[in-house]
Amino acid sequence: MSLKHTVPEEPRAPSLVPPAVAALLSLLLPGLGQALARSLRRGLLLLFSFLTLGGLLAWRIRLAAPRDEGLVAITRKAFHLQPFLLFNAFLLLLLYLWIAWDAWQTARHAEGAPVGIFALVLIAFFAVGWQVGEIDPIRFVTQLDEAGPPLQRVLWPWERAIEHPQEVQIVSAPILSPCTGEPFEGGQPKEGEPYLLTEPTCGNPSQQDGTPGTTFTLRGFGLKPNSEAEIWWEDPIGNEFRQRQEGEYVTVQTDAQGNFEVQIVMPYRLLPPSAGEGPKIWTVEARQVVSTGQARASKELKLAVEKIIETIFIGMMATFFGILLALPVSFFAARNLMSASPFTLVIYYLTRAVLNIIRSIEPLIWAIIFVIVVGLGPFAGILALTVHSIAALGKLYSESIESIDPGPIEAIQATGANWVQTVRYAVVPQIVPPFVSFTIYRWDINIRMSTIIGFVGGGGIGFLLAQWIRLLDYRAAGIAVWFIAITVAILDYVSAEIRARFV
Amino acid sequence: MLEIRNLTKIYDDGTVALKNVSFTVPDGEFLVIIGLSGSGKSTLLRCINRLIDPTEGQILWNGVDLAQLEGEELRKVRRQIGMIFQHFNLVKRSSVLTNVLTGRLGYLPTWRSLTGRFPADDIQRAWQALERLGIADQAHKRADELSGGQQQRVGIARALMQDPKMILADEPVASLDPVLAHSILQRLESLNREDGITVLCSLHYLDLVQRYATRVIGLRQGELVYEGSREDIRQMTDAQFKEIYGEEAERIGAGGGITGSIQEDSVAGGAA
Numbered sequence: 075m076s077l078k079h080t081v082p083e084e085p086r087a088p089s090l091v092p093p094a095v096a097a098l099l100s101l102l103l104p105g106l107g108q109a110l111a112r113s114l115r116r117g118l119l120l121l122f123s124f125l126t127l128g129g130l131l132a133w134r135i136r137l138a139a140p141r142d143e144g145l146v147a148i149t150r151k152a153f154h155l156q157p158f159l160l161f162n163a164f165l166l167l168l169l170y171l172w173i174a175w176d177a178w179q180t181a182r183h184a185e186g187a188p189v190g191i192f193a194l195v196l197i198a199f200f201a202v203g204w205q206v207g208e209i210d211p212i213r214f215v216t217q218l219d220e221a222g223p224p225l226q227r228v229l230w231p232w233e234r235a236i237e238h239p240q241e242v243q244i245v246s247a248p249i250l251s252p253c254t255g256e257p258f259e260g261g262q263p264k265e266g267e268p269y270l271l272t273e274p275t276c277g278n279p280s281q282q283d284g285t286p287g288t289t290f291t292l293r294g295f296g297l298k299p300n301s302e303a304e305i306w307w308e309d310p311i312g313n314e315f316r317q318r319q320e321g322e323y324v325t326v327q328t329d330a331q332g333n334f335e336v337q338i339v340m341p342y343r344l345l346p347p348s349a350g351e352g353p354k355i356w357t358v359e360a361r362q363v364v365s366t367g368q369a370r371a372s373k374e375l376k377l378a379v380e381k382i383i384e385t386i387f388i389g390m391m392a393t394f395f396g397i398l399l400a401l402p403v404s405f406f407a408a409r410n411l412m413s414a415s416p417f418t419l420v421i422y423y424l425t426r427a428v429l430n431i432i433r434s435i436e437p438l439i440w441a442i443i444f445v446i447v448v449g450l451g452p453f454a455g456i457l458a459l460t461v462h463s464i465a466a467l468g469k470l471y472s473e474s475i476e477s478i479d480p481g482p483i484e485a486i487q488a489t490g491a492n493w494v495q496t497v498r499y500a501v502v503p504q505i506v507p508p509f510v511s512f513t514i515y516r517w518d519i520n521i522r523m524s525t526i527i528g529f530v531g532g533g534g535i536g537f538l539l540a541q542w543i544r545l546l547d548y549r550a551a552g553i554a555v556w557f558i559a560i561t562v563a564i565l566d567y568v569s570a571e572i573r574a575r576f577v
Numbered sequence: 578m579l580e581i582r583n584l585t586k587i588y589d590d591g592t593v594a595l596k597n598v599s600f601t602v603p604d605g606e607f608l609v610i611i612g613l614s615g616s617g618k619s620t621l622l623r624c625i626n627r628l629i630d631p632t633e634g635q636i637l638w639n640g641v642d643l644a645q646l647e648g649e650e651l652r653k654v655r656r657q658i659g660m661i662f663q664h665f666n667l668v669k670r671s672s673v674l675t676n677v678l679t680g681r682l683g684y685l686p687t688w689r690s691l692t693g694r695f696p697a698d699d700i701q702r703a704w705q706a707l708e709r710l711g712i713a714d715q716a717h718k719r720a721d722e723l724s725g726g727q728q729q730r731v732g733i734a735r736a737l738m739q740d741p742k743m744i745l746a747d748e749p750v751a752s753l754d755p756v757l758a759h760s761i762l763q764r765l766e767s768l769n770r771e772d773g774i775t776v777l778c779s780l781h782y783l784d785l786v787q788r789y790a791t792r793v794i795g796l797r798q799g800e801l802v803y804e805g806s807r808e809d810i811r812q813m814t815d816a817q818f819k820e821i822y823g824e825e826a827e828r829i830g831a832g833g834g835i836t837g838s839i840q841e842d843s844v845a846g847g848a849a
């Protein structure tokens with residue numbers, strides 16, 4: 075509904091009812107008093123405003139308390155849950171009363187009544203909008219704390235851009251179990267390599283009944299300094315498992331030389347009969363994650379680079395196909411070329427209508443449609459942007475064809491030039507600059523659009539970005555955002571430069 | 578010699594723009610066509626170089642009926658007839674030099690002209706034409722950067738490039754102020770006198786007509802209503818002019834007499 079209201083300038087005929095009656099009637103039915111005071115439009119407008127606002131309020135109240143029954147219960151619950159609704163209700167009541175007062179005023183004065191009441195109507199609609207939009211500025215402040223860390227990661231994501239190849243380094247020492255009485259050579263010192271020594275070198279595992287096994291003193295040398303190492307075992311039949319102590323996994327910290335020392339109790343392990351009788355060799359291990367080799371671009375960085383290239387090409391291909399198809403279409407959509415006969419005029423109107431319809435549908439929606447047709451991926455994005463480009467460029471091209479000045483064409487013809495020469499010297503100079511300008515503008519838009527077309531599966535970096543945001547991988551998402559920003563900025567500059575040269 | 582015989586033009590919408598018009602123009606004349614707006618002046622001029630196809634009649638130029646020509650033959654004739662327009666009709670985004678060079682298109686094979694490179698001869702000629710019209714220093718500007726008077730001079734230079742035997746000028750000074758009007762008409766006059774080019778020119782103002790015409794024809798609603806020599810028109814008073822021409826007739830210099838208008842030339846010459 076429209077709130078446009080013009081206050082009548084010339085004096086109206088006197089009211090049909092006295093002011094008091096008008097006010098009373100407006101209490102019965104808002105706006106009735108105004109209508110009888112010969113302000114029918116004002117009355118209708120107020121009635122519709124009042125009913126619309128009332129309807130909206132009732133809807134919001136019902137929505138706030140969906141499971142309650144009974145008018146009173148619902149209202150009480152709704153006002154309790156969303157106190158803002160009280161304000162809405164208050165405005166509605168105020169409007170109701172003001173309409174009555176307005177009826178009294180309108181009936182009393184023959185000249186135009188004040189328009190202040192419509193300000194109230196606007197405010198009431200605004201308040202409903204506030205409620206419907208769930209506007210909550212406080213949330214902006216309270217949730218900023220939580221949003222901080224992820225936002226920081228998005229803003230400076232570069233840690234995620236490089237990675238070091240990592241591998242698990244295992245340093246081990248053999249342990250004989252049970253002891254045989256003969257000395258057993260456990261771990262041995264090694265030159266230039268990390269090694270593990272145990273004291274003693276043989277022992278018994280813990281028993282199922284809880285009897286603790288032999289306590290070993292485990293000493294590691296030459297491991298990665300100042301970092302953690304996990305203690306693992308490998309039993310005689312080759313099963314690997316982590317050392318636990320009082321229910322916790324054992325992790326040791328190496329010192330500045332890469333050495334550590336720890337006491338561990340040999341764990342319980344049920345060995346199958348097939349393992350056989352007699353002493354067997356166990357292995358105790360210290361495991362560390364160490365980086366090997368050079369830092370290199372992370373998987374995410376590589377993906378982002380691949381996808382930004384894909385993105386740029388989606389935009390480029392769409393622009394290219396768009397130009398190719400928009401060129402012929404634009405001739406059909408140019409009135410000056412098509413007004414020769416009724417038949418061509420029909421084609422003109424049809425082309426115009428189709429272009430307008432296509433253009434009014436957002437590229438994102440085209441992308442969804444083409445994802446259904448050709449499946450996920452860049453092709454769907456290219457198709458979506460192509461279709462939109464044809465419509466947009468077709469319109470712009472045809473408008474520049476329409477604005478061709480016929481004067482120079484006539485003048486060139488008068489020199490004795492033939493058709494080809496006339497096109498070359500009178501038509502081309504007039505349409506090439508605007509065509510170039512529009513095309514570059516479109517290219518710019520297409521690349522921007524192709525960055526988000528991936529959100530609906532149309533390929534390009536948007537797809538990655540959406541995925542990373544969903545996985546809460548904010549650093550990776552940050553890389554994508556940076557790439558998009560850089561690409562768009564460069565593009566902006568380049569297209570502005572080109573346009574400045576041509577036009 | 579140009580001989581128009583019973584020329585009639587009826588537009589598609591039924592407008593009769595020319596009714597049975599006949600007159601002759603000996604070579605070397607400066608023929609001025611007068612008549613109210615809508616009287617058919619533009620239609621007449623455009624029929625001569627066939628930008629418009631006449632409905633009936635003959636346009637005999639040195640014995641050839643231009644009304645019958647088509648295609649290549651027509652273009653060969655057109656290139657000998659220069660045309661100058663009220664709104665100059667330059668290609669606004671092209672340079673002045675390119676605009677002037679397009680005057681040579683009728684002499685160039687199509688393939689040659691497609692690249693946009695003109696033969697050195699033609700470029701030489703274009704510079705001469707620009708120099709003659711006093712706008713050589715503007716050659717590399719875009720045409721729409723020039724003032725109206727300068728643009729019309731580019732228009733004349735373009736016509737000059739055609740090596741024309743005849744120039745058709747359709748209200749060449751109607752969008753220019755009086756001083757510039759004289760300057761432009763003097764250039765046409767010099768082409769007419771020095772190069773012997775026949776000029777057919779439509780004009781609005783009595784003093785300009787009196788100053789430049791060697792012969793005058795008057796049109797009213799598509800009909801030829803007046804034919805006069807140089808002497809006839811010089812002795813004509815404003816009242817007589819109005820009678821032939823219609824109530825709208827006026828002098829270009831407000832209140833200026835015939836002599837007054839001639840004195841203006843020297844001012845215009847200096848400004849050119």
Ligand SMILES: Nc1ncnc2c1ncn2[C@@H]1O[C@H](COP(=O)(O)OP(=O)(O)O)[C@@H](O)[C@H]1O
Pocket residue numbers: 588589590592593594612613614615616617618619620621
């Ligand atoms: N393309 C056209 N179609 C129909 N009528 C036209 C066309 N051009 C001119 N006319 C009409 O022909 C008459 C003569 O026009 P024109 O030759 O332009 O006169 P002038 O140049 O003397 O002003 C006018 O009534 C005008 O409206």
Ligand SMILES: [Mg+2]
Pocket residue numbers: 615618619620747748
């Ligand atoms: Mg005209």
